[in-house]
Amino acid sequence: MMWRIKLLGLIAAFLVMFLPSFTVAQGFSVFPAEVKIDDLPPGQGAEFELTIRNKDEIAHNFTFTTFQPPEEERRAGRAEFPDESWVSFSPQEIEVPANSETNVAVMVAVPREGRWTDQDWEIWLGVASESTDLLAVKLYVRLLVSTSATGPNTALVGGIAAGIVLISCGAYYYFRRRTKPQRV
Amino acid sequence: MRVAITSIILAITLALVFSLPALAQDSATITITMIGLNEISITLDKTEWSLGEVASNTEYETSPSIEWCTLTVQGTCNVNTFIVGDDAKWVDNPNDYKWTLSNDGSNGEHIYGLWFRISGDTEANGRGYVPITKTQSEFWPYPGGPGSSLAPGDTKQFGLRLLTPTYFYSGRQMQTQITISAAAA
Numbered sequence: 001m002m003w004r005i006k007l008l009g010l011i012a013a014f015l016v017m018f019l020p021s022f023t024v025a026q027g028f029s030v031f032p033a034e035v036k037i038d039d040l041p042p043g044q045g046a047e048f049e050l051t052i053r054n055k056d057e058i059a060h061n062f063t064f065t066t067f068q069p070p071e072e073e074r075r076a077g078r079a080e081f082p083d084e085s086w087v088s089f090s091p092q093e094i095e096v097p098a099n100s101e102t103n104v105a106v107m108v109a110v111p112r113e114g115r116w117t118d119q120d121w122e123i124w125l126g127v128a129s130e131s132t133d134l135l136a137v138k139l140y141v142r143l144l145v146s147t148s149a150t151g152p153n154t155a156l157v158g159g160i161a162a163g164i165v166l167i168s169c170g171a172y173y174y175f176r177r178r179t180k181p182q183r184v
Numbered sequence: 185m186r187v188a189i190t191s192i193i194l195a196i197t198l199a200l201v202f203s204l205p206a207l208a209q210d211s212a213t214i215t216i217t218m219i220g221l222n223e224i225s226i227t228l229d230k231t232e233w234s235l236g237e238v239a240s241n242t243e244y245e246t247s248p249s250i251e252w253c254t255l256t257v258q259g260t261c262n263v264n265t266f267i268v269g270d271d272a273k274w275v276d277n278p279n280d281y282k283w284t285l286s287n288d289g290s291n292g293e294h295i296y297g298l299w300f301r302i303s304g305d306t307e308a309n310g311r312g313y314v315p316i317t318k319t320q321s322e323f324w325p326y327p328g329g330p331g332s333s334l335a336p337g338d339t340k341q342f343g344l345r346l347l348t349p350t351y352f353y354s355g356r357q358m359q360t361q362i363t364i365s366a367a368a369a
Contacts, residue, residue, distance in 0.1 A: 028225065031223040033224035033259070034222065034368050035217070039214055039215055041214075055225075067320075128363070131231070133232050134233050135231040135253065135363075139367075140368075
């Protein structure tokens with residue numbers, strides 16, 4: 001009985017608050033909702049802009065992130081983007097005044113490697129308004145990236161390799177002829 | 185001597201022949217398409233839930249329970265929506281104490297459950313209450329469900345349920361965040 005009273009007392013003391021008051025959610029939009037980059041050669045970058053429109057009566061800070069969507073959410077034929085660090089935002093976060101819009105630059109850079117040629121990837125770009133409210137909104141922009149079919153490395157390395165082999169052959173024959181004993 | 189010079193010239197020529205496509209590749213045209221010139225936007229008519237003090241191992245529901253908050257699709261494109269939760273952290277010292285969000289809506293010591301339910305989505309014709317976890321999952325539509333993507337102007341009403349931990353430290357103001365997101369359908 002004593003134990004029960006103690007427990008009830010403890011439970012009554014376990015107090016917590018989810019932040020009080022009601023507010024209307026901040027309204028914002030992102031344009032465009034989907035971006036497609038075609039023929040991006042590995043080793044090169046592409047840049048485009050997102051427009052963030054703050055429809056609220058006060059300024060808001062917006063942050064930008066990347067998100068790897070699960071396979072069932074990706075467009076047909078699109079694979080997971082190999083490395084989120086290949087996508088960057090400038091700036092990483094920005095304050096947008098009330099009832100106005102601003103642009104954010106997005107850079108996509110794929111390393112110069114033969115294995116990244118002829119690929120079709122998808123990654124989502126997340127835009128969120130900084131908030132401590134219980135409910136928050138995040139908007140995703142679908143980014144579809146297709147790399148070009150021929151990578152620069154294959155041809156370059158092939159050319160250099162062929163050159164080295166032929167130079168070696170030439171040098172070999174040249175020195176062989178020079179060192180050949182002359183007939184008297 | 186003549187053979188050597190010929191070989192070197194041949195080697196350079198071949199190297200250039202192979203390298204030219206690579207050099208040309210550096211000036212290839214990259215196409216960037218802003219598909220459909222669509223604008224994406226959703227709004228919620230409530231962002232906070234006034235709960236006040238809560239007891240352990242107790243369920244709390246928003247009022248009205250499943251028509252508490254309205255999600256409205258704005259912008260110009262159809263969207264799929266998602267939901268993800270997080271641990272509840274002590275406001276005074278977020279790194280010092282938290283309630284871990286369970287991955288199935290259940291509770292435990294310092295572990296709490298969060299659920300959502302969309303109006304009209306009953307257990308008979310849909311999912312009923314659905315646990316909110318730290319892994320992003322479908323809000324609407326959902327796999328195997330009756331609905332389709334939400335079009336501009338569409339709305340969805342929903343409510344939340346909180347299941348407090350079976351044991352937690354008292355007198356601490358806890359704060360968490362549920363993110364509702366949208367992507368073009």
